[in-house]
Amino acid sequence: MGEAALASWRLPAWPLALSLLSAALYARGWRRLHAQMPERFGVARLAAFAAGLAIVLLAIASPLDAFAALLLQVHMLQHVLLTMVAPPLLWLGAPALPLLRGLPGGLARDGLGPFLAWPALRTGARALVHPLVGWGALVLAVGVWHLPGPYQLALRAPAWHELEHACFLVAGLLFWFPVVQPYPSRPHWPRWAMVPYLLLADVFNTVLAAWFVFAGRPLYAAYAAAPRLAGADALVDQAAAGALMWVAGAAAYLVAAGAIVIEVLGVRSAVASASPHPGRLPAGEGTRAREGTFDLLRVAGLGRLLRSGRARRVAQAGMLLVAGAVVLDGLLGPAMSPMNLAGVLPWTYWRGAVIVALLVVGNVFCMVCPFMLPRELGKRLLGARRVWPRRLRSKWLALALLLVYLWAYEAFDLWDAPAATAAIVLAYIGGAALIDGLFRGAAFCKYVCPIGQFHFVQATVAPFEIRARDTATCRTCTTYDCVRGNATARGCELELFVPEKRGNLDCTLCLDCVRACPHDNVGLLAVAPGAELAVDPPRSSLRRLSERPDIAALALVCVFAAFANAAGMLAPVLDGEQVLAARFALAPLLLTTLGLVAALVVAPAATAAAAAWLGGRLARVAAAPRALACRFALTLVPLGLGMWSAHFLFHFLIGIGTLPPVLQRVAVDLGTPLLGAPAWAGACPTRAPEWVTGLELLLLGAGLLLALMLGWRAALDLAERRAGRALALQAPWALLAVGLWASGVWIVFQPMQMRGMVH
Amino acid sequence: MRRCGAARVLLLLCIAPAAWADGGFVRASERMGAYTVTVFTAPTPLRVGAADVSVLVQQPDGGVVLDVPIAVTMRGGDVVLHADATRAQATNKLLHAALLEIPAPGAWRVDVRVAGETLTLTFDVAAAPPRWQTYWAYLALPFVGLGLFIVHQWLLLRRPR
Numbered sequence: 001m002g003e004a005a006l007a008s009w010r011l012p013a014w015p016l017a018l019s020l021l022s023a024a025l026y027a028r029g030w031r032r033l034h035a036q037m038p039e040r041f042g043v044a045r046l047a048a049f050a051a052g053l054a055i056v057l058l059a060i061a062s063p064l065d066a067f068a069a070l071l072l073q074v075h076m077l078q079h080v081l082l083t084m085v086a087p088p089l090l091w092l093g094a095p096a097l098p099l100l101r102g103l104p105g106g107l108a109r110d111g112l113g114p115f116l117a118w119p120a121l122r123t124g125a126r127a128l129v130h131p132l133v134g135w136g137a138l139v140l141a142v143g144v145w146h147l148p149g150p151y152q153l154a155l156r157a158p159a160w161h162e163l164e165h166a167c168f169l170v171a172g173l174l175f176w177f178p179v180v181q182p183y184p185s186r187p188h189w190p191r192w193a194m195v196p197y198l199l200l201a202d203v204f205n206t207v208l209a210a211w212f213v214f215a216g217r218p219l220y221a222a223y224a225a226a227p228r229l230a231g232a233d234a235l236v237d238q239a240a241a242g243a244l245m246w247v248a249g250a251a252a253y254l255v256a257a258g259a260i261v262i263e264v265l266g267v268r269s270a271v272a273s274a275s276p277h278p279g280r281l282p283a284g285e286g287t288r289a290r291e292g293t294f295d296l297l298r299v300a301g302l303g304r305l306l307r308s309g310r311a312r313r314v315a316q317a318g319m320l321l322v323a324g325a326v327v328l329d330g331l332l333g334p335a336m337s338p339m340n341l342a343g344v345l346p347w348t349y350w351r352g353a354v355i356v357a358l359l360v361v362g363n364v365f366c367m368v369c370p371f372m373l374p375r376e377l378g379k380r381l382l383g384a385r386r387v388w389p390r391r392l393r394s395k396w397l398a399l400a401l402l403l404v405y406l407w408a409y410e411a412f413d414l415w416d417a418p419a420a421t422a423a424i425v426l427a428y429i430g431g432a433a434l435i436d437g438l439f440r441g442a443a444f445c446k447y448v449c450p451i452g453q454f455h456f457v458q459a460t461v462a463p464f465e466i467r468a469r470d471t472a473t474c475r476t477c478t479t480y481d482c483v484r485g486n487a488t489a490r491g492c493e494l495e496l497f498v499p500e501k502r503g504n505l506d507c508t509l510c511l512d513c514v515r516a517c518p519h520d521n522v523g524l525l526a527v528a529p530g531a532e533l534a535v536d537p538p539r540s541s542l543r544r545l546s547e548r549p550d551i552a553a554l555a556l557v558c559v560f561a562a563f564a565n566a567a568g569m570l571a572p573v574l575d576g577e578q579v580l581a582a583r584f585a586l587a588p589l590l591l592t593t594l595g596l597v598a599a600l601v602v603a604p605a606a607t608a609a610a611a612a613w614l615g616g617r618l619a620r621v622a623a624a625p626r627a628l629a630c631r632f633a634l635t636l637v638p639l640g641l642g643m644w645s646a647h648f649l650f651h652f653l654i655g656i657g658t659l660p661p662v663l664q665r666v667a668v669d670l671g672t673p674l675l676g677a678p679a680w681a682g683a684c685p686t687r688a689p690e691w692v693t694g695l696e697l698l699l700l701g702a703g704l705l706l707a708l709m710l711g712w713r714a715a716l717d718l719a720e721r722r723a724g725r726a727l728a729l730q731a732p733w734a735l736l737a738v739g740l741w742a743s744g745v746w747i748v749f750q751p752m753q754m755r756g757m758v759h
Numbered sequence: 760m761r762r763c764g765a766a767r768v769l770l771l772l773c774i775a776p777a778a779w780a781d782g783g784f785v786r787a788s789e790r791m792g793a794y795t796v797t798v799f800t801a802p803t804p805l806r807v808g809a810a811d812v813s814v815l816v817q818q819p820d821g822g823v824v825l826d827v828p829i830a831v832t833m834r835g836g837d838v839v840l841h842a843d844a845t846r847a848q849a850t851n852k853l854l855h856a857a858l859l860e861i862p863a864p865g866a867w868r869v870d871v872r873v874a875g876e877t878l879t880l881t882f883d884v885a886a887a888p889p890r891w892q893t894y895w896a897y898l899a900l901p902f903v904g905l906g907l908f909i910v911h912q913w914l915l916l917r918r919p920r
Contacts (some may be wrong), residue, residue, distance in 0.1 A: 010850045063851075063852075066850050066851035066852075111911070114911050114918075115910070115911065115914070115915035116914050117914075118914050131867075156803055157803060158802075222801075223853060226785065227784050227785075227788060227795070227797040227815050227817060228821050229821065229823065229853070232821075431765070547763075606779065690809075693890075693894065694894065694897050697894055697897035697898060698897055698900065701898070701900045701901035701904075703898060704901045705901040705904045705908070708901075708905055708908075709905075709908050712908075712912065721916070723875075723916055741901070745898065749890045749891075
């Protein structure tokens with residue numbers, strides 16, 4: 001029984017994620033503060049904060065939570081931990097400064113800065129931590145939630161139970177704030193006033209605990225009805241709960257009161273030194289201090305690996321081998337997509353992995369592109385002497401190819417056609433080798449590759465970017481090796497000059513510029529995702545994006561395709577297609593073609609034109625509608641990425657078990673019984689857990705929020721910071737974004753049909 | 760079933776609406792052969808969709824019995840659902856939980872079979888709530904973020920340039 005009890009852990013995703021994030025931020029900030037103020041931010045503070053977080057998790061995730069519904073004393077222990085143990089520990093960690101210093105510098109300064117400087121918020125926060133508020137909050141929360149009605153409501157419904165625990169934790173934090181008075185806050189009352197404050201709380205606690213102990217009848221029907229574990233009677237259980245509340249409360253309140261008495265009397269104690277008198281920030285210290293930007297290439301081990309040309313070659317060769325396996329199995333293996341590498345690897349694994357990489361790092365697809373080696377082989381064989389035609393130096397050709405690819409995907413059910421998938425990979429290899437064999441530079445990547453363009457667009461919202469570490473160093477540079485190359489490394493094949501490069505468009509993350517720079521001045525730096533889309537500076541090799549309708553069109557197609565591609569899997573859409581086909585006697589291929597033209601060409605062009613025209617009219621700005629459309633089209637990219645991520649991650653997460661049986665089948669086909677017989681049950685449909693839907697909605701919501709934020713910043717820029725005009729300018733685009741988001745929510749809420757896919 | 764066991768079931772069913780464990784109501788507690796068996800269900804109230812039927816098996820002295828083969832069968836109209844209740848599926852490892860997908864609202868009869876004895880219960884299952892009710896917090900999140908952004912921008916714009 002003991003073993004079973006100890007095994008009853010439940011890890012709630014959100015509290016766990018928040019705790020881990022808080023711990024990471026605190027540790028990062030504490031490390032910096034510890035280096036500057038080792039006495040004020042000693043190891044004890046770190047330990048106290050970590051212990052506080054651990055206690056919160058212990059209360060809500062450990063077997064305590066699983067047994068709280070069966071035993072009142074266990075439930076009471078949860079409450080004690082949340083109100084009396086975790087809050088003082090968290091405040092002893094003096095978390096305000098470490099958490100702020102742990103944030104990326106730009107986010108703390110530009111994101112939180114205006115809030116922290118807002119007088120109304122400061123006044124409100126100061127009122128919230130007033131001792132009267134803290135005392136009242138604790139008494140109210142503990143008193144009300146222990147009444148039979150609310151208590152049983154919490155026992156019946158998990159949502160109310162979680163609210164009850166949140167109330168206890170918040171009330172505990174408010175109560176303990178003036179007691180601990182964490183640095184650098186200033187007290188409302190003199191220190192000695194905390195002694196009666198704590199003693200009065202103890203009186204209330206004692207009265208409540210005595211009610212439990214001496215009630216003489218079960219106070220909560222739920223515990224009277226619950227099965228008795230190990231023969232513990234309901235009344236005995238209730239009395240034990242009351243005793244626990246009594247003893248724990250007295251210990252917490254009286255020990256704290258005693259420590260304050262000692263502190264007031266001027267006697268140094270361990271408690272007093274752990275909660276120092278508040279004071280002002282020392283000169284030069286504070287949240288506005290600029291932090292060094294995080295550089296992925298300076299992470300020990302990882303940076304060296306990323307910079308290594310050899311490691312990149314190995315990764316590309318590995319991907320080429322995988323592509324070869326997909327081609328062979330696609331052409332020679334079973335026609336059933338779920339049984340074939342060409343059905344599982346590209347459409348379930350590769351798309352999911354690439355989208356995760358985009359969200360976490362950036363355009364990793366191009367970094368390890370399997371077509372790089374065929375390209376270079378082509379260059380060696382054919383000489384690459386021609387110059388790419390001037391009239392084709394845009395994204396129009398690639399956009400047309402992307403539209404053809406999206407059309408082929410729907411029209412020929414590529415996810416369910418291993419042979420066609422193999423043919424596409426072969427065509428890609430041949431095309432890359434031929435085009436880059438004939439033309440100089442990376443013409444295929446820059447002007448032709450439709451999948452590369454897709455990743456270029458999505459990577460504009462990636463959290464990392466190739467940039468100069470110090471622009472002053474670039475100003476003194478006379479050789480421009482990052483773009484021209486030198487004897488040891490080639491320069492950027494896509495003609496991006498690092499000091500003038502803005503954003504991730506056209507960047508394949510090849511890191512040639514990093515290796516070529518003689519000053520070691522190029523890094524893979526953390527950036528605010530999408531920030532470059534809100535401004536319109538001249539960009540190396542791209543000019544201003546407001547002058548590039550081809551890039552705007554590419555972005556719009558990528559956004560609208562995200563929704564059309566996901567909708568194409570849904571029962572209502574498929575049913576609608578069948579109804580239309582029957583009514584107008586249309587062939588399925590023609591119907592699909594017309595539908596895609598409407599969704600990917602007519603709808604983006606019409607809505608963008610209308611929004612640009614209407615916004616321009618409403619705001620009366622000088623910019624032409626075409627330039628407005630070019631600017632605002634790019635701000636929708638995060639919304640598209642949100643939908644692509646939700647869609648691809650759905651397949652990835654529920655189809656993650658599909659590869660092993662296919663590998664087993666391939667091994668059997670090769671005559672190797674090493675992996676055993678294919679366990680096809682693993683490739684069967686798995687029901688998406690509830691949290692997958694939550695994750696999809698989160699990604700979609702984050703995309704909407706970022707799109708609206710970028711749109712607003714672009715509008716402010718175009719309206720010369722006049723808020724009213726900016727609002728009018730953005731309004732049609734905001735409506736379009738909200739409409740797309742709503743359609744995405746509808747898509748997420750539909751059961752996926754998975755035509756031909758087993759997941 | 761012994762008479763005192765039936766009386767206890769009746770008593771428990773009267774006060775059951777207040778009881779909850781491992782994410783569910785106490786639906787019944789009955790002496791079955793050598794064991795006392797308590798059945799919980801979640802969510803409360805039961806709705807179309809995922810449902811959890813958890814079972815606690817105890818000896819007469821209150822000691823908990825682990826790893827007993829337990830089968831749960833639900834019948835509603837022509838539909839029959841079956842699942843084994845295991846400790847692996849339970850959050851509280853003293854319980855055995857069976858996860859079932861209830862396809863339709865209405866009255867459902869549930870048979871819980873423990874060590875050769877069968878306990879029969881009847882549940883009313885409500886229709887599933889609209890999905891936005893389940894995910895309203897996720898849907899509200901971007902607009903909460905937008906509200907913060909609006910305040911942020913308002914604070915920035917009112918600063919003297």
